Amino acid sequence: MASTFLRDCSTSSTVRLLHLQCRTNSLLPLHGLAPLSLPRTLGFSRTPISLRALCVASASPSPPPSATAEASLSGEGCATVIDGKAVAKKIREEVSAEVARMKEAIGVVPGLAVILVGDRTESATYVRNKKKACGHVGINSFEVHLPADSTEEEVLNSISGFNTDPNVHGILVQLPLPPHMNEQNVLNAVSIEKDVDGFHPLNIGRLAMRNREPLFVPCTPKGCIELLHRYRVDIKGKRAVVIGRSNIVGMPAALLLQREDATVSIVHSRTSNPEEITRQADIIIAAVGQANMVRANWIKPGAVVIDVGINRVEDEESPRGYKLVGDVCYEEACKVASAITPVPGGVGPMTIAMLLSNTLASAKRIHNFH
Amino acid sequence: MASTFLRDCSTSSTVRLLHLQCRTNSLLPLHGLAPLSLPRTLGFSRTPISLRALCVASASPSPPPSATAEASLSGEGCATVIDGKAVAKKIREEVSAEVARMKEAIGVVPGLAVILVGDRTESATYVRNKKKACGHVGINSFEVHLPADSTEEEVLNSISGFNTDPNVHGILVQLPLPPHMNEQNVLNAVSIEKDVDGFHPLNIGRLAMRNREPLFVPCTPKGCIELLHRYRVDIKGKRAVVIGRSNIVGMPAALLLQREDATVSIVHSRTSNPEEITRQADIIIAAVGQANMVRANWIKPGAVVIDVGINRVEDEESPRGYKLVGDVCYEEACKVASAITPVPGGVGPMTIAMLLSNTLASAKRIHNFH
Structure with a gap:
């Protein structure tokens, strides 16, 4: 497990930029705290302060690859896990109820x-x-x-x-x-x-x-914002960084965040100092398709991290020979962020849930059903 | 003149945010150097270095409202004046030649x-x-x-x-x-x-x-980018901040800068620390409609400033009773920036030039004329 993880993070081309290595820590749990029941406030000026005080002190946001840093990571992770699977299930239930009501009514x-x-x-x-x-x-x-x-x-x-x-x-x-x-x-x-x-x-x-x-x-960026809403993350007036500018995720995610009055910066392959800009963000949406690109030192303590990436990395212990990881180095990030989406189980399940929601909304609009 | 200027900058609601006052300096020239002939390279890693070395040292980018700061502004300004009037004239001549060629040919x-x-x-x-x-x-x-x-x-x-x-x-x-x-x-x-x-x-x-x-x-943001192009300002990989997110200027300007591979942040009325973010920019496009909002301490030394604002401020000395100023406090900015558009005579003349250019392009497309 430990060696696998070392390999995971090294697959990212960003290692070159960062001169950092993912450290091994076989004792590290996937996340220290169980997912909190919804809805939960993650306004930056409110709850996360105590979350940070409890946990983040034990993890350096930019740890050097030394024995000391290794030790500093032996504490438990602290980020709230944003449970996309649970949120998507709830949305599917809501859609299901509305589909039934519509059928019944008209x-x-x-x-x-x-x-x-x-x-x-x-x-x-x-x-x-x-x-x-x-x-x-x-x-x-x-x-x-x-x-x-x-x-x-x-x-x-x-x-x-x-x-x-x-x-x-x-x-x-x-x-x-x-x-x-x-x-x-x-x-x-x-x-x-x-x-x-x-x-x-x-x-x-x-x-x-x-x-x-x-x-x-578009379903995936809509799902990202829906996760922020359902976890009551304040967006208005916050700094948001979107990493990636694809037509289907990054660009519309940036437009959505801007509609919600965030101050948005878009980081992409031509950005010379992506970690410096990302580190200013209260909200990070990573949608670049690079395994484990976003490391601990890209993340401001207490930031909320939405990881859209789904990347295959070699995993000898898996019967499939690979496992799925995000664009964010999860084990590092959950020590620094106040909340984070896991991969899998974060944004992934939201895409189809939003597609169902969009289809229902379309039928309602076409038939003028409220 | 001095007192007028004090009043100009105070009309901006941003004074409240900044706790800064525009200082009076009746000796201050509008700009220290004459406009340079086109085209002129303003790549940040090239010419501006010497420009900065020559001039910016005499001006604090974030001067406190003290007698010392006053003195520090008594040196000459150094920014290249981006002459929108001259560029617009050149574009009109180009359009005119193409219109004649098209009439002649088809x-x-x-x-x-x-x-x-x-x-x-x-x-x-x-x-x-x-x-x-x-x-x-x-x-x-x-x-x-x-x-x-x-x-x-x-x-x-x-x-x-x-x-x-x-x-x-x-x-x-x-x-x-x-x-x-x-x-x-x-x-x-x-x-x-x-x-x-x-x-x-x-x-x-x-x-x-x-x-x-x-x-x-859209003509105005297109005009902003055209000015950057004609003055050979590097855009790719640069940090750009657009202040304002209107449908007709700010938003399309941000999209245009992104198409040219800048790393773009959009600052708006809900941004809590606009000066801090703007100070990171290599290129600033100010399009917010607030007289003299952008002060010296918003601007990174050597940045290129495009000022879209056209605001009326009281001016007892003018026969009209007012004068036009931009969103940027010009006298301060031209001490810090490497290049800046004046108001009037900067972006203003470009809008109509771009409209003529768009109309010509449309006629060419409709008639498949190259």
Whole structure:
């Protein structure tokens, strides 16, 4: 376990930048405190002060790779674990209740259509999980599975069919598409009214603009903000750093934080001093796809850390030969942060929960049901 | 003059935040060095070092309100003055040449239509200036002037007419509209192909997204970036702070800087420590509409300052009774910055130049003329 962990953190290209090594600590529990029951206030000027006083003193936010630092990590972690699995379950229950109420009141069942092109195993798994999740909350699911050598026109035809199908309230094109297709053309073909993924530039534009409302917000960043809300983390006026600027997570996450009056900085591959800027943040959203990139010395004591990354790292002890880790070096971060999402079990489960929530919202809007 | 200046800076609500007063210095020149001829390199790791060595040592970036600080300001300013008037003139000449080339080659003259509703003096002046600028570069201009009590439908009808008029390549609705109209509805009615103001959410969405290209970029922020380009200011990898997050300047300016690989932070009314964050910036774009808000101690020595604000402050010596100042306390800033736009004569002239440029680009795109 100890050696595995050493390897985990070393897989990050950021080690080069930091000149730090993840230290081994076989006694270190995954997190020192059990997840707290929801809702829980994590306003920076309130609870976290006592949390920090209790725990963070034992961990240096920027520990040198020495025996002393090793010892300083032998205390228990202190960050509240933001339990995305539990929050996602609660949201699915809420969606389920609303789907039932809608069916009862007006006889309409929300429907989600998924278009899958090609045979990527991962994509097929995602689609299966989405369909299963729909089933659990009572949302109808529709699927078109096209072969990898389909033409773009065939995909556009499928989208067009769903655009006009009154039983379909959300349309999702599973990405990535085969390389011979123009992703932009395909995504733009989804009716803005059914764009539950929120990837249409019109939705992104409305998200960026003050006094405009997007019809849908992309699921993963929406899930990040929902976690902050459900754990009652103050956002207004706080410093937030988003690491990564992808169209599907980083950029919309930054826009969402700004809508909530955070002061937002976006750190990316061209940023020369990412750790220095990140260390100023009260809220960190890491969405860069680099295993264990964010180390202890990137994190201000008491910060709230949302880790969107899901990265495979070698793990000889796992029967699969790998395990999943985030963009944040969890064992280090949970000593410094006041709250953190684990990987897996943090942001991951929220994405599908938000997709269900967006599909329900779409059906309600189309049928003017409140 | 001295007392006027004291009053100028005190009109800013930020004085409250800063506990600083603008000091009087009747000997202080507007800027110590004459504007440099274009183009001029202002890469932070190159020229500004010597500029700073020459000048900035004489000015404290965060001077206390004392006699000593007063003395420290008696040296000459050193920032390069970014001459927006000269750059705008050059752009108008470039547009003019292209308009002539296009007319000569395919017989098409670009056309800009302006819709003015009501009788606001300022709006009428803006519209007149735009028409005049069109005339100078050979762009046809069209105008509809509707009374303030027009219905929204009448405005929409005018837009609709211009949307289909082949002589019109750009449509501009002069804001603000009378309060009984829905600005969003009106702006959304402008064809995306003719949205030379770049305010359509579809354009903003494309601006926010990687690998997408907006058809038009809003004129004022585009003008800010153009000034940085023409003065060869390095943007990639630099820290940039945008002060203000309006739909028409701050937000699109932040998106533009991000597209150029700056690390961008957005400071706004809810930011608790704007001066601390702004002081980290290599590039500052101030677009908040607060006279003299950005003081010397907000600015990192050697930073480049783009001042979008145009604010009226009382000036007994002026026959008009007021003068125009920016969001940046110019006399202080030009002692610390390596380059700065004056007000007036900085960003202001760039807005119309960019509008002409957008209109030309639209006509070229519609007629597939390169």
